[in-house]
Amino acid sequence: xxxxxxxxxxxxxxxxxxxxxxxxxxxxxxxxxxxxxxxxxxxxxxxxxxxxxxxxxxxxxxxxxxxxxxxxxxxxxxxxxxxxxxxxxxxxxxxxxxxxxxxxxxxxxxxxxxxxxxxxxxxxxxxxxxxxxxxxxxxx
Numbered sequence: 001x002x003x004x005x006x007x008x009x010x011x012x013x014x015x016x017x018x019x020x021x022x023x024x025x026x027x028x029x030x031x032x033x034x035x036x037x038x039x040x041x042x043x044x045x046x047x048x049x050x051x052x053x054x055x056x057x058x059x060x061x062x063x064x065x066x067x068x069x070x071x072x073x074x075x076x077x078x079x080x081x082x083x084x085x086x087x088x089x090x091x092x093x094x095x096x097x098x099x100x101x102x103x104x105x106x107x108x109x110x111x112x113x114x115x116x117x118x119x120x121x122x123x124x125x126x127x128x129x130x131x132x133x134x135x136x137x138x139x140x
Contacts, residue, residue, distance in 0.1 A: 002075045005082040006131045008121040011067030033073040060116040083125050090122045
């Protein structure tokens with residue numbers, strides 16, 4: 001099996017999600033699994049356990065349960081590292097600090113204090129298997 005990565009296209013609206021998914025595919029990613037799902041608070045508490053006690057967690061969680069997200073397992077069509085490649089495409093957590101052409105800069109909300117409406121979550125190195133197992137427990 002080729003190396004994989006995991007992403008969540010956040011509930012920014014179906015048109016924006018479609019544009020992001022198209023950009024990911026054009027960049028050489030192959031979609032292995034795709035599921036449209038409204039996330040629930042329990043899985044978000046597990047996924048963002050390191051943020052649960054922070055003041056932004058509840059507004060972020062409320063945003064993430066407010067609509068449908070697209071969950072993706074991705075592979076590269078070439079031999080590039082899928083985690084590193086996608087994270088470079090995604091850009092900085094804060095959309096305002098990214099570069100034009102990066103997903104979060106182009107599709108995230110540029111708000112003075114809110115950074116979690118950044119259009120996409122992309123697994124970091126070392127988190128991929130755990131995150132895939134959390135969102136796709138039957139994936140092998």
